[in-house]
Amino acid sequence: MLPTDFSPRFAATCTDAAARCYAWIGENILLPALPEHAASPQPATPSFSLPQADALISALGQPEADYLIGDRAGQACRLLFWPQGDAPDGYALHNLRAVHGSLDEGDFWIAARARQLVSWDREHRFCGYCGTATFPAPNEVARVCPNCHQRHYARVSPAIMVLIKRGRQLLLARSPHFKAGMYSALAGFVEPGEACEGTVHREVMEEVNLRVKNLRWFDSQSWPFPHSLMLAFIADYDGGDIVCQPEEIEDAQWFDIDALPDLPTRASIARRLIEHVVSEMRAA
């Protein structure tokens, strides 16, 4: 989650040299390299710092985007973006997901906001209505078409997640792109016209052929890969036998809460949801 001392703001230019800096080359975040003895950061031990904007600009040249994206405890937060290139000496590029636990938790989620704004910026270079090159609005997350004046906003895609309970068991599934051995709760995007509760019932039926009841709200979380808003529910099993949806679900099983498989990263709402339900079931 974004830290409570952070306020989102936007300006299409930022020249504050003292700003907290979230810098990207393509899809990867650029961070100062760790000293050699710390090259394998331990999870839950924040060890990365944020880079200095001026040093990066002198090494890489003017960025394609240099935006103010908010402030944290009164300090400006600045997004720098270069579409391609290598990390300059003394820096390294990282997949954002991989630095969770090694970057301050608040900075991780501000970086997650930055990453979504990078996606928005890259996806709306040209107007979808008339094809003219767009430019960023000065004080709003919108790219504007100078020809037809259409405004193109950052996309946020709502997606549901649902953890299904049956006795002491949880229904967990894996999709073909998961790392080997990892299982998670079911998830899927909300269709236009659908309420998220309807999405839960539809996705559960499509993906594993089960019926569920007693939907309970758990929590929501932004997931910037690339721009999802995860809406997490808990549900009880109501009937049906597991049939996995071809190509979407490689395997789905009922797991006893004392024999769970590998679970998703601690940065994910899936992990929090599963751990919450397991501790609730143990306490019952």
Ligand SMILES: [Zn+2]
């Ligand atoms: Zn246009």
